[in-house]
Amino acid sequence: MRKYATLSWSDVRAKRPLDEAVVAEHVTRMEAEERAYRLREIREEQGVTQKELAERMHLTQPTISALEAGDLDRSGLATLRAYVEALGGTVEVTANFGSRKLVLHSHEKNHAR
Numbered sequence: 001m002r003k004y005a006t007l008s009w010s011d012v013r014a015k016r017p018l019d020e021a022v023v024a025e026h027v028t029r030m031e032a033e034e035r036a037y038r039l040r041e042i043r044e045e046q047g048v049t050q051k052e053l054a055e056r057m058h059l060t061q062p063t064i065s066a067l068e069a070g071d072l073d074r075s076g077l078a079t080l081r082a083y084v085e086a087l088g089g090t091v092e093v094t095a096n097f098g099s100r101k102l103v104l105h106s107h108e109k110n111h112a113r
Helices: 009-015 020-045 050-057 061-068 078-088
Strands: 092-097 100-106
Touching: 020 050, 050 061, 050 078, 061 078
Parallel strands: none
Antiparallel strands: 092 100
16 A cells, blocks of 8 residues: 655645736636626526527627626626616726726716606
8 A cells, every 4th residue: 555645735835836927817817707797696686688688788698698707808898888787787987096096987877768
């Protein structure tokens, strides 16, 4: 029977150092997926299918699917705005400069028709 040496976590980490750029990339991807998941939750809470939403936005269902799969960073602001507004929401664009925030765009939808 073969015996295996037990390594401490610090020994394992020393053999494979942390790549901060890779970690940051994964965090960014996970955050985008979480935001997309939240959008999907809102759509589903409203009982709207991807196909219905796509029709409202004049897009295809695969485009909605890609958005909800976390492809938000590749989507233009106009597409994200159309998605949110098609579900009755509004979009606000804010620039953050440390402790300062500047609202660049805020669009309150006029509900009177």
